[in-house]
Amino acid sequence: xxxxxTIEPVTRVEGHGKVTILMDDQAQVKETRLHIVEFxxxxxxxxxxxxxxxxxxxxxxxxxCPVSHHIAAAKALDVIVGAGNGDGLTAVGxxxxxxxxxxxxxxxxxLHFFHLSxxxxxxxxxxxxxxxxxxxxxxxxxxxxxxxxxxxxFGQEVIKVxxxxxxxxxxxxxxxxxxxxxxxxRDSLLVGTELLNADKMVDWSxxxxxxxxxxxxxxxxxxxxxxxxxxxxxxxxxKDGALDIYHGVLRAxxxxxxxxxxxVDYHEYYNYIEEEVRNWSYMKFPYLKHLGKEKGWYRxxxxxxxxxxxxxxxxxxxxxxxxxxxxxxGKPNNMSLHYHWARLIEILHSAEVIRDxxxxxxLQNEDLIVKGEKQLEGVGVIEAPRGTLFHHYKIxxxxxxxxxxxxxxxxxxxxxxxLAVNKTAHAxxxxxxxxxxPMMNAVEVAxxxxxxxxxxxxxxxxxxxxxxxxxxxDGQMIDQKMKNG
Amino acid sequence: MxxxxxxxxDGREITAEKGKTILEIARENGIFIPTxxxxxxxxxxxxxRVCTIKINNRMMTSCTTxxxxxxxxxxxxxxxxxxxxxxxxxxxxxxxxxxxxxxxSGDCELQALAYRYQMMVPxxxxxxxxxxxxxSSPKILKEQNRCISCKRCIKTIKDEKGRHYFAFKNRGNKLxxxxxxxxxxxxxxxxxxxxxxxxxVGSIIYKGKGxxxxxxxRKYDKTPIGG
Numbered sequence: 256x257x258x259x260x261t262i263e264p265v266t267r268v269e270g271h272g273k274v275t276i277l278m279d280d281q282a283q284v285k286e287t288r289l290h291i292v293e294f295x296x297x298x299x300x301x302x303x304x305x306x307x308x309x310x311x312x313x314x315x316x317x318x319x320c321p322v323s324h325h326i327a328a329a330k331a332l333d334v335i336v337g338a339g340n341g342d343g344l345t346a347v348g349x350x351x352x353x354x355x356x357x358x359x360x361x362x363x364x365x366l367h368f369f370h371l372s373x374x375x376x377x378x379x380x381x382x383x384x385x386x387x388x389x390x391x392x393x394x395x396x397x398x399x400x401x402x403x404x405x406x407x408x409f410g411q412e413v414i415k416v417x418x419x420x421x422x423x424x425x426x427x428x429x430x431x432x433x434x435x436x437x438x439x440x441r442d443s444l445l446v447g448t449e450l451l452n453a454d455k456m457v458d459w460s461x462x463x464x465x466x467x468x469x470x471x472x473x474x475x476x477x478x479x480x481x482x483x484x485x486x487x488x489x490x491x492x493x494k495d496g497a498l499d500i501y502h503g504v505l506r507a508x509x510x511x512x513x514x515x516x517x518x519v520d521y522h523e524y525y526n527y528i529e530e531e532v533r534n535w536s537y538m539k540f541p542y543l544k545h546l547g548k549e550k551g552w553y554r555x556x557x558x559x560x561x562x563x564x565x566x567x568x569x570x571x572x573x574x575x576x577x578x579x580x581x582x583x584x585g586k587p588n589n590m591s592l593h594y595h596w597a598r599l600i601e602i603l604h605s606a607e608v609i610r611d612x613x614x615x616x617x618l619q620n621e622d623l624i625v626k627g628e629k630q631l632e633g634v635g636v637i638e639a640p641r642g643t644l645f646h647h648y649k650i651x652x653x654x655x656x657x658x659x660x661x662x663x664x665x666x667x668x669x670x671x672x673x674l675a676v677n678k679t680a681h682a683x684x685x686x687x688x689x690x691x692x693p694m695m696n697a698v699e700v701a702x703x704x705x706x707x708x709x710x711x712x713x714x715x716x717x718x719x720x721x722x723x724x725x726x727x728x729d730g731q732m733i734d735q736k737m738k739n740g
Numbered sequence: 741m742x743x744x745x746x747x748x749x750d751g752r753e754i755t756a757e758k759g760k761t762i763l764e765i766a767r768e769n770g771i772f773i774p775t776x777x778x779x780x781x782x783x784x785x786x787x788x789r790v791c792t793i794k795i796n797n798r799m800m801t802s803c804t805t806x807x808x809x810x811x812x813x814x815x816x817x818x819x820x821x822x823x824x825x826x827x828x829x830x831x832x833x834x835x836x837x838x839x840x841x842x843x844x845s846g847d848c849e850l851q852a853l854a855y856r857y858q859m860m861v862p863x864x865x866x867x868x869x870x871x872x873x874x875x876s877s878p879k880i881l882k883e884q885n886r887c888i889s890c891k892r893c894i895k896t897i898k899d900e901k902g903r904h905y906f907a908f909k910n911r912g913n914k915l916x917x918x919x920x921x922x923x924x925x926x927x928x929x930x931x932x933x934x935x936x937x938x939x940x941v942g943s944i945i946y947k948g949k950g951x952x953x954x955x956x957x958r959k960y961d962k963t964p965i966g967g
Contacts, residue, residue: 310951418955
């Protein structure tokens with residue numbers, strides 16, 4: 256008898272999604288889908304608003320990494336106010352934005368690893384669901400929980416001194432930034448307190464990496480094989496091939512490492528990327544135009560970034576990067592759960608960059624803004640924690656926005672997440688008559704690796720209980736399991 | 741002392757000059773009475789009613805009422821503050837005020853009063869009126885969604901010949917304050933910035949400088965309205 260399994264909503268991810276799994280008469284997985292079932296429509300209601308409102312307005316897409324939208328929009332508007340194509344700001348303008356962005360990167364990655372994913376590693380995918388959450392981590396691994404909380408706090412404090420407040424600030428404005436960094440603000444982070452300073456963040460980032468690498472050593476089969484599949488990878492890289500999350504050119508590699516997009520000016524992204532709409536999801540499916548829908552889809556985010564870049568421009572992260580790359584003999588890493596490893600290397604890199612920037616005297620400069628000849632169109636692209644983020648705006652002669660197109664990081668990972676769900680469903684559910692909670696969690700673990708922000712991707716936000724329904728071919732409910740997120 | 745009068749505000753006896761309004765006397769003596777439409781240097785018209793006080797048990801607007809000897813005035817009372825809060829709430833529901841994305845946030849008198857009177861949840865249904873944004877002037881964006889028709893811009897923004905840049909248009913619930921389309925094309929940078937400053941809300945926006953005031957340094961970030 257064929258069955259339809261629904262996991263709704265998916266838990267411990269940002270936003271609201273559901274999974275349906277269709278099983279055939281022989282209890283084999285026939286088809287799987289990750290549906291994104293909500294819609295917000297920021298691209299529409301930003302129309303008619305003055306362009307300088309965009310960085311403040313569109314960041315409301317998200318409460319986890321609003322800085323990404325804030326900066327991507329500001330970069331697009333830099334073009335509109337004639338401040339160059341992403342590299343024309345003053346030193347303090349660009350470096351304050353970078354500090355804000357790396358602070359956000361740090362806190363968002365930390366949130367994902369410690370708060371959302373560490374329960375799966377500490378208690379196991381099939382661990383007791385009552386423990387397998389951040390409260391369980393706090394009860395049974397207090398030191399790790401404290402590190403997670405304090406690291407996230409540090410990132411939030413970096414955002415506060417650059418954007419004015421921890422969530423939904425106003426720091427980045429068209430053509431630059433609205434404040435520099437005072438000596439007091441700098442010292443509050445550089446010297447800080449015993450548990451909250453830049454050096455401590457580097458130490459703890461290294462410790463988190465060690466924790467993961469040890470876990471990997473003891474669980475290689477699981478981490479290397481779980482939802483692993485070959486794919487293309489896309490990200491921004493600096494002109495010289497370095498990892499750079501603020502500015503650069505677009506680069507994509509295939510599963511073997513061959514460059515399929517190289518040195519592409521992101522202002523022309525629309526010549527290279529197309530989005531497909533499917534009628535069962537509010538999230539679009541982007542792909543590289545020249546490879547087509549079937550072969551052109553790609554992954555973004557930490558795994559992709561470490562596959563596309565040639566090196567990391569901070570010493571400790573570079574050392575970890577070399578070890579990470581040697582594991583796949585220099586070839587692209589296509590293992591979904593290695594997203595966590597890559598993410599932890601990026602946490603370390605962010606901590607190093609933040610420490611370096613805090614020591615940079617340019618941050619006390621006063622020349623905050625650059626402006627030139629006004630343009631009517633601008634594109635801004637950055638690497639958000641979850642992947643490449645595109646903002647594209649057009650305005651009219653009266654300064655009002657007439658068009659906005661956002662390709663949000665998670666949207667880029669739509670096809671890979673669907674594939675990860677499919678792989679996991681086959682691995683855990685084929686031939687199973689009953690669906691257990693660990694099987695459901697395994698599907699979520701696959702999605703969780705991508706750290707999706709479904710609310711950003713679809714412009715939606717929602718509650719996160721979990722519901723699984725087994726429905727027979729006649730539509731009758733056979734079995735149902737529920738839990739609260 | 742023929743030129744002097746004595747009044748009492750919330751039990752405090754005050755000696756003041758004859759001929760002044762209650763609002764003027766209160767401000768001179770460090771007593772806060774909320775205002776929105778009132779603007780120093782412009783004739784008070786009692787448009788917004790938020791400065792309502794009680795004189796000898798009768799509701800009056802403090803910006804237009806001259807003080808008289810022996811007046812017993814109530815100001816900071818639960819009853820009056822609830823009336824003020826209601827006026828503010830009505831102003832919010834009559835327009836489309838989205839503070840999170842308004843660049844006047846932190847400098848906005850309406851928002852500051854909403855905080856002061858602890859406007860937590862709406863008591864009145866939202867009107868969600870269809871309002872336009874006039875961006876035709878190269879210097880000013882007139883955001884009708886946020887206008888509270890206080891007339892401050894009409895009264896204070898004039899050219900050297902005394903001509904008004906702003907004026908009322910339509911009547912009743914269609915009433916709007918609009919920027920003269922021809923004069924709006926020629927308004928100076930300086931006057932456009934003064935217009936933005938004089939507006940108690942975010943209805944008049946000087947173009948090209950959005951959000952340049954960092955959070956933490958805005959007018960009401962550190963000191964709430966009324967202290």
